[in-house]
Amino acid sequence: MEKFGKAQPVARFEDHRFVTGHGRYIDDIAPEGALHAVFVRSQVAHGTLAPVDLTDVREMDGVRLAVAAEDLDELGVRNSMKATVVKNRDGTKGVKTLRPILATGRVRFVGEPIALIVADTLAQAKDAAEAVFAEIDDLPAKVDIAPGGETLHENAPENVAFTWGKGDEDTVKSAIAGAAHVVHTRVVDNRIIVNSMEPRGCVADWDGERLHFGFGGQGVWGTRDELAKMLDLKKKQVHVTNPDVGGGFGMKGMDYPEYFSIAGAARALGRPIRWMSERTEAMLSDNGGRDLISDTTLAFDADFRLVAYHVETVCNLGAYNSQYAQPIQTDLFLKVATGVYDLRTVSLNCRGIYTNTTQIDAYRGAGRPEAIFALERSMDNAARTLGVDPLDLRRRNFIKPDQFPYKTALAETYDVGDFERVLDRVAREADLAGFAARRAASEAKGKLRGQGLCYYIESILGDKEETSAIEYGDNGKVRLYVGTQSNGQGHETVYATFLSDQTGIPVEAIEIVQGDSDLIKEGGGTGGSRSVTVQNTATLATVETMTRAFQSYLAEKTGEDGIEFDDERFRIPGSNETPTMLDVAAMARADGREDLLRFQEKIELESRSFPNGAHIAEVEIDPETGLVSVDRYTVTDDFGNLINPMLAEGQVHGGVAQGIGQALTERVVYDGEGQLLTATFMDYAMPRAYDLPMIGFTTEPVPSTTNPMGMKGCGEAGTVGALAAIANAMADAFSTRGLDAPDMPFTPERVWQALQQEAIAAE
Amino acid sequence: MESLSLTVNGKPVSAEVEGRTLLVQLLRETLGMTGTHVGCDTSQCGACLVHVNGDVVKACTMFAFEADGAEVTTIEGMADGDDLHPIQEAFRTHHGLQCGFCTPGMIMSAAALLKENPKPTEAEIRHHLEGNICRCTGYHNIVRAILAASGQPVPERTATATADA
Numbered sequence: 001m002e003k004f005g006k007a008q009p010v011a012r013f014e015d016h017r018f019v020t021g022h023g024r025y026i027d028d029i030a031p032e033g034a035l036h037a038v039f040v041r042s043q044v045a046h047g048t049l050a051p052v053d054l055t056d057v058r059e060m061d062g063v064r065l066a067v068a069a070e071d072l073d074e075l076g077v078r079n080s081m082k083a084t085v086v087k088n089r090d091g092t093k094g095v096k097t098l099r100p101i102l103a104t105g106r107v108r109f110v111g112e113p114i115a116l117i118v119a120d121t122l123a124q125a126k127d128a129a130e131a132v133f134a135e136i137d138d139l140p141a142k143v144d145i146a147p148g149g150e151t152l153h154e155n156a157p158e159n160v161a162f163t164w165g166k167g168d169e170d171t172v173k174s175a176i177a178g179a180a181h182v183v184h185t186r187v188v189d190n191r192i193i194v195n196s197m198e199p200r201g202c203v204a205d206w207d208g209e210r211l212h213f214g215f216g217g218q219g220v221w222g223t224r225d226e227l228a229k230m231l232d233l234k235k236k237q238v239h240v241t242n243p244d245v246g247g248g249f250g251m252k253g254m255d256y257p258e259y260f261s262i263a264g265a266a267r268a269l270g271r272p273i274r275w276m277s278e279r280t281e282a283m284l285s286d287n288g289g290r291d292l293i294s295d296t297t298l299a300f301d302a303d304f305r306l307v308a309y310h311v312e313t314v315c316n317l318g319a320y321n322s323q324y325a326q327p328i329q330t331d332l333f334l335k336v337a338t339g340v341y342d343l344r345t346v347s348l349n350c351r352g353i354y355t356n357t358t359q360i361d362a363y364r365g366a367g368r369p370e371a372i373f374a375l376e377r378s379m380d381n382a383a384r385t386l387g388v389d390p391l392d393l394r395r396r397n398f399i400k401p402d403q404f405p406y407k408t409a410l411a412e413t414y415d416v417g418d419f420e421r422v423l424d425r426v427a428r429e430a431d432l433a434g435f436a437a438r439r440a441a442s443e444a445k446g447k448l449r450g451q452g453l454c455y456y457i458e459s460i461l462g463d464k465e466e467t468s469a470i471e472y473g474d475n476g477k478v479r480l481y482v483g484t485q486s487n488g489q490g491h492e493t494v495y496a497t498f499l500s501d502q503t504g505i506p507v508e509a510i511e512i513v514q515g516d517s518d519l520i521k522e523g524g525g526t527g528g529s530r531s532v533t534v535q536n537t538a539t540l541a542t543v544e545t546m547t548r549a550f551q552s553y554l555a556e557k558t559g560e561d562g563i564e565f566d567d568e569r570f571r572i573p574g575s576n577e578t579p580t581m582l583d584v585a586a587m588a589r590a591d592g593r594e595d596l597l598r599f600q601e602k603i604e605l606e607s608r609s610f611p612n613g614a615h616i617a618e619v620e621i622d623p624e625t626g627l628v629s630v631d632r633y634t635v636t637d638d639f640g641n642l643i644n645p646m647l648a649e650g651q652v653h654g655g656v657a658q659g660i661g662q663a664l665t666e667r668v669v670y671d672g673e674g675q676l677l678t679a680t681f682m683d684y685a686m687p688r689a690y691d692l693p694m695i696g697f698t699t700e701p702v703p704s705t706t707n708p709m710g711m712k713g714c715g716e717a718g719t720v721g722a723l724a725a726i727a728n729a730m731a732d733a734f735s736t737r738g739l740d741a742p743d744m745p746f747t748p749e750r751v752w753q754a755l756q757q758e759a760i761a762a763e
Numbered sequence: 764m765e766s767l768s769l770t771v772n773g774k775p776v777s778a779e780v781e782g783r784t785l786l787v788q789l790l791r792e793t794l795g796m797t798g799t800h801v802g803c804d805t806s807q808c809g810a811c812l813v814h815v816n817g818d819v820v821k822a823c824t825m826f827a828f829e830a831d832g833a834e835v836t837t838i839e840g841m842a843d844g845d846d847l848h849p850i851q852e853a854f855r856t857h858h859g860l861q862c863g864f865c866t867p868g869m870i871m872s873a874a875a876l877l878k879e880n881p882k883p884t885e886a887e888i889r890h891h892l893e894g895n896i897c898r899c900t901g902y903h904n905i906v907r908a909i910l911a912a913s914g915q916p917v918p919e920r921t922a923t924a925t926a927d928a
Contacts (some may be wrong), residue, residue: 011855018863019851019870021798021838028797123783197802197810197864197898246800246864247898279803488862488899650858650904657901681807681896689892689902694885694918 009646012493013507014486023244026201026216030274034203035064037262037275038125040115040132041284042107045143045356045674046150047136049107052115057131062124065265066132068115069104077101077264078230081257083321086162086330094162094352097153099320101230101257107136108152108319109358110675111284116261118273141356141674145293145316152319152354159354161317164330166410167347175308175345179299183382187374188743189723191291191316191668192661193684194363196487198246199282202259203274204266213263214241218253219485219525220517230260231267242515248487249658250362251286253527254323258285283679289363290662291316292329294374298382306343306397311374313350318359325361326352332367334411335459339375340419340612341397344409356674362527364658365716368458369723376454376724380731390453390728391423391432398423412459414610415705417638419455422700423614426453426636429698430616438618438631439736448621449631450733454724457612460713461528464608467521468538469600470499470546472585478505480539481513481600483523484531489715490647491531498536498643502543503581504568522602529713532643534605537707541601550584553596557587609704611712613637615656615721617729626752628664628730634696635721640704640712648714649697655718656695661687663726667745685747767831771796772840780827787811787822789830790837798838798867802896809895812868812875813837819875821894838867841874850874850912857917859908861899869895873909882913 017023042049052068072079079101085094098104103114114134119125142149147158176182202215213227220240228235245252258275266273277285292315299308315329330350338346383390398419399406407413435451442449469481480499484491496510513519524530551563554570564571569578579587588596618632635652642648665685669677678684703710723744730741734754742754765784768777771794778793790796790813801823802810811822814836841848850873853859860866869892876883876891883891888909889902897905907917 012858015855015860015863016847018860018866019838019847019854020842021796021867023798023863025797025800025864027791027801123781195898197808197862197896198800199802245862247862249898276801279805279808488860488864490861646858650861650900653901653903654861654899655901657903658898660901680805681803682805686807686896686898688896689889689906690886692889692902694906695901695903 008497008644010493010497010644012490013496014490014492025198025244025246026203026214027276029214029243030203031205031272034272034274035118035120035269036122036125037265037273038117038122038129039113039258040117040129040134042103042110042112042114042134042136044107044136044138045110045141046139047107048139049103049105049114050135052132052134054115054132057117057128060124060128060131062120063117063128064120064269065118066115066128067102067261067265069100069102072101072264075264075268076232077260079104081255082226083323083325084327085321086164086326088163089165089349094326095153095156097156097320101260109356111281111358112319113257116265118265118269141672143355143357143670143672143674145291145314145353145355147351147353152356156354161321161352161354162326163351165347165349166334169347172308172310172345172347176297176299176310179307180302181300181304181386183298183378183385185296185378185381187294187296187377189290189292189294189370189373190662190744192289192363192666193283193668194249194251194286194289195282195686196247196249196251199277199279200252200256200286201276202262203272204263205272206267206270208270210237210239211263211267212239212241213259214243215259216245216252217242217485218248218487218527219523220515221522223255223259224517226255227260227263231264240517242485245485245487248526249364250366250527252487253525254287254361279681280679283684284358284676287322287359287361288318288668289360290370291360292370296374296378298378300382304386304388304393304396306341308345309338309343310346311337311348315350315352316355316357316360317352318355318357320359322359322361325359328362328367329370332461333371336368336457337371337375337410338408339372340399340417340455340457342399342403343397346409357670364655364719365458368716369659369720372454372456372458372720373723376456377727380452380724380728384731384735391427394423394455395420412608415607416702417610417612418700418702419612422612422636422638423455425698425700426614426616426634429636429696430632430634442620446623448623448733448736450619450729450731452617452725452728452730452732454615454721454728456615456717456721457610458717458720459608459610460530460533462530463524464534464605465602466524466534466538467600467602468535468542469598470542472589472597474589476509476582477511478509479511479513481520482535483520484535485515485526487526489531489651494532494644494647495535495539499539499543502540502567505581509582529611529715529717533609533707533709533711533713536643536709537605538601538603540708541603542599545601546599549596549599550581553588553593554584605707607706609640609706609712611637611639611714611717613717613721615725617725619726619729619733621733621751623755626748626755628746628751630660630693630726633693635718636698636700637717638700638702638712639714639717640701641710642699643709643711651714652697652718653695655716656722657687657692659719659722660692660726663723663744664746665691667747765828767828769830769832770834772836782826782828784827785823786825786827786830789827790822796837796839800864800867802864807894807896808865809868809872810865812871814871814875819872838870841870850877853908853912857904857908857911859900859904865895865897869897869905873912876909877913882915885910
């Protein structure tokens with residue numbers, strides 16, 4: 001491990017600019033004199049839209065351009081967004097919907113863009129947008145997640161987008177029929193609004209030949225390719241950049257219709273245009289997350305060993321296919337559907353449903369939190385139903401250390417793991433032994449206390465390939481070009497520290513360059529907890545190439561063989577000279593050897609790694625108010641080797657908080673007409689500081705064998721584990737009253753109502 | 764248009780603004796000081812917190828003309844040259860930020876708290892931050908940073924009770 005980073009909790013280099021107010025987010029970098037874009041959005045969830053007449057609006061003060069769907073042709077912008085579709089169980093393909101850039105003939109959710117207004121000032125653009133009259137003939141809104149209802153898309157009968165499935169259902173059915181114990185569980189995974197603190201925004205500029213498009217995103221190359229296609233440009237005519245990004249969580253990893261109409265408008269006007277979403281606009285138009293219901297069946301033999309697992313899921317897609325929506329509750333759910341258990345007989349079915357609500361797509365974890373929540377909530381329910389200790393039930397079914405590498409029944413091959421060790425550790429850290437006394441103390445105060453365990457595993461995802469380039473500047477600086485994209489995780493610090501550890505180049509001399517499609521040829525962006533593993537593997541390969549090239553060069557210069565590099569200096573036999581990387585680069589520059597001033601390597605991970613760990617939550621419920629407080633929260637993770645433990649721990653804190661938020665406070669409410677009632681922070685309860693406890697964090701690392709650093713990835717793990725930990729703790733607390741817990745989110749009103757069952761039963 | 768003069772981070776400034784211009788727009792658009800952020804438009808998130816005549820104010824909820832004659836301090840005015848303010852330093856040292864978007868507001872809020880209550884408890888800090896939303900950190904290290912900035916011991920990596928317990 002020593003070679004691969006000293007595992008120091010180094011404070012972040014990027015923080016100076018953030019704590020002094022000098023971060024450069026998208027709305028901070030609009031070119032001088034940029035015009036302002038505002039969207040006219042649908043105020044009804046479903047209806048027929050008449051052609052939009054913008055003649056009068058175009059005459060309003062300051063208005064430079066007003067565009068509806070009918071005008072996109074003239075703007076040279078294609079009116080259809082791309083999306084991935086999955087394969088159905090019967091081999092046919094999922095439904096492809098036409099998702100327009102601007103609503104065309106029909107509106108399908110509140111917030112759908114109908115027209116784009118570009119004006120000199122923001123106030124003028126807003127005034128003009130308000131003056132637009134969109135004539136909409138209302139249709140009934142479809143908002144529940146079940147087949148049927150008013151049809152949204154002609155080619156999706158019953159509003160079913162796909163009927164996906166994996167695993168042999170007949171085998172699973174017969175295993176269940178012959179099992180000693182069978183437990184059914186309904187798991188409701190509530191919808192959330194992502195709410196990165198910085199909403200989405202972009203800046204577009206056309207210089208006569210090339211488009212520059214800046215946006216708060218999770219990578220630049222995919223968006224560049226898509227802009228080129230949608231605006232009929234050559235890729236080399238499109239320059240895409242990501243500045244500092246105020247949180248993304250998967251939501252900013254997808255393209256949105258606003259980007260294409262604004263880019264087209266900038267080209268038409270030859271002027272820079274800026275757009276910044278407001279909060280309500282974000283809540284109406286950003287892809288949401290989760291929103292599925294899974295009915296699970298777990299079957300056990302007489303010794304409580306798992307013999308079969310079946311899951312029947314329905315998931316909400318919103319009004320259209322978003323870019324990567326269809327694969328989430330299907331192909332990605334599948335990755336870790338069987339969790340950490342030795343479970344060979346399994347089948348999954350999932351139906352995707354269109355509704356008159358905003359699109360659903362990736363949210364932190366994308367498919368893995370959903371799969372683990374379904375499984376771990378079901379395991380907990382089985383333990384309770386069958387009268388088995390929840391830790392014991394899990395231990396009986398763990399994949400054992402000597403079974404690795406372990407090919408799961410339907411998907412991945414886990415490389416390594418030691419789940420018993422992690423579980424032992426978390427039980428100690430969470431003071432399981434002291435729980436009975438804590439519960440008694442809560443009861444003495446008239447409160448309910450519950451404890452919940454979740455043992456999660458997740459798979460890092462995203463592009464397995466990545467590129468690093470190292471370049472020596474003539475100013476003594478070394479630039480490291482990366483293909484990932486920080487959204488706040490601290491990549492600048494991690495990458496610079498890693499390069500410095502490998503080469504002896506002082507961190508002060510290293511500049512990280514990210515998020516620029518002109519300066520960097522390709523990359524995979526941020527997503528799927530991939531960044532540090534894949535980027536550092538690429539950097540390591542580039543350092544190796546550079547070291548060999550410098551050794552050959554020094555050998556040529558000195559006539560000596562056997563030159564070695566010790567991570568800081570080159571050692572030349574028979575010489576007292578011990579040049580550093582920077583020294584050798586300076587010599588090469590003096591010799592005119594430009595070929596030795598830039599190195600680039602591209603790597604591909606041989607396979608994924610599998611972060612795993614255990615979360616134990618303890619909740620206390622005040623039955624008078626229904627208020628739930630998370631009294632203790634303890635995490636033991638196996639992330640393999642850590643590069644910067646402080647930053648990894650920070651990822652866990654944030655991930656857990658997003659999970660607790662979904663479980664306790666965050667409730668999305670659409671009324672029967674498809675109006676979003678929770679469209680501001682006054683109505684949508686983001687978790688506050690007083691909603692959360694300090695989070696205990698320890699690690700029991702088993703280094704991964706699939707990358708040279710032995711890393712596993714840590715960005716999404718906290719969210720993956722938190723949902724079931726909280727839900728299981730709530731089930732435990734409710735069990736003390738002989739009751740079932742309600743569905744998430746456990747808002748005070750819902751918890752109080754559920755506790756009234758007890759009073760009713762008593763009467 | 765309204766003419767106004769005020770002091771921002773110790774420097775006198777004058778500007779012509781529309782009546783509807785918000786203080787945050789004056790700071791960001793007219794004066795080019797983009798450290799004060801807009802995160803919600805409805806006074807919940809606190810990304811736009813500044814100090815006006817010593818009071819902590821959400822700059823998205825105050826008209827610019829209401830600041831006529833006032834002394835305004837923004838995040839850009841917290842450091843002393845290259846020397847970070849102790850709260851800024853504590854956020855950096857204790858990893859009290861990730862994406863950084865809520866951070867200016869968090870720091871301005873923490874400064875207001877410590878002025879009134881120099882040694883707040885963990886629970887007091889958590890309740891004080893009611894008007895500041897962070898999506899990245901789970902507040903864990905923000906609370907630790909504010910404890911550190913107040914010169915108090917910082918809890919280490921073990922589970923502790925909640926603020927309400």
